[in-house]
Amino acid sequence: EAAVTQSPRNKVAVTGGKVTLSCNQTNNHNNMYWYRQDTGHGLRLIHYSYGAGSTEKGDIPDGYKASRPSQENFSLILELATPSQTSVYFCASGDAGNTLYFGEGSRLIVV
Amino acid sequence: AQSVTQPDARVTVSEGASLQLRCKYSYSATPYLFWYVQYPRQGLQLLLKYYSGDPVVQGVNSFEAEFSKSNSSFHLQKASVHWSDSAVYFCALIYSNNRIFFGDGTQLVVKP
Numbered sequence: 614e615a616a617v618t619q620s621p622r623n624k625v626a627v628t629g630g631k632v633t634l635s636c637n638q639t640n641n642h643n644n645m646y647w648y649r650q651d652t653g654h655g656l657r658l659i660h661y662s663y664g665a666g667s668t669e670k671g672d673i674p675d676g677y678k679a680s681r682p683s684q685e686n687f688s689l690i691l692e693l694a695t696p697s698q699t700s701v702y703f704c705a706s707g708d709a710g711n712t713l714y715f716g717e718g719s720r721l722i723v724v
Numbered sequence: 725a726q727s728v729t730q731p732d733a734r735v736t737v738s739e740g741a742s743l744q745l746r747c748k749y750s751y752s753a754t755p756y757l758f759w760y761v762q763y764p765r766q767g768l769q770l771l772l773k774y775y776s777g778d779p780v781v782q783g784v785n786s787f788e789a790e791f792s793k794s795n796s797s798f799h800l801q802k803a804s805v806h807w808s809d810s811a812v813y814f815c816a817l818i819y820s821n822n823r824i825f826f827g828d829g830t831q832l833v834v835k836p
Binding site: 653 | 756760765766767814821824825826829
C-alpha cells in the first residue's frame, strides 16, 4: 500500500496554463519535498516543507509555488506553465533520520 | 557549496560479476550520505545510508558502501550482481536544513 501518492500521474498542459501537482502521504512525516527529474540532471529540489503551513524554497524554485495545507498534503503549483517545465516530478516525505520515501512520479508535458 | 559527483553515467557488468559504483562528494561539514535506487517508472528507494561510525555500511539486497573522508568518496559495492539489479543508482548528500542533494545517477546494466 503506497504511502506517498501523487496525482495526476500524467498531465499534458498548454503553455501559460495553470498546473497543480498533488501529493498525499500517510507516513505522518513532518518533512515533504518536491523534486524534478530531467535526463542528465538527476533530481533537483524545487520546494520543501517542515510541516503544515510551511514552505521553503529549494535549489530551483523559480516558476513554482508550493502549498502545505495539512500534514498529509503538499502541492506544487505552476501558475504559468512553460515548455521548460516539461519533466517528471517526484514528491517525497522524509522521516526523522532523513530517509526519503518517494511517490511514483508525475509526468508533465507542457506544449 | 555542496556537490555530489557520480563520474560514470552508465556501467555495464555481467551477471555474477562484482560491482562498484563511484560517488565523490564535496561538503564543508560532516557529510551524511545515501545511496538510492530507481527502477523504471518508479520513485527512488533507499539502499543504505551513512551518518557516522563504521565506514562500511550494509544495505538492502547485499549492497554495501564504504565512506572515505580522505578521498571524499562513498562508493557502492556488491559482490555478485543479478539481472534484477539493473536500475539507476543515485548517491545523495544531506546539506543545510535537512535538504538532500542528489548526484546525476549511474545507470547499471547487468548482462545475462
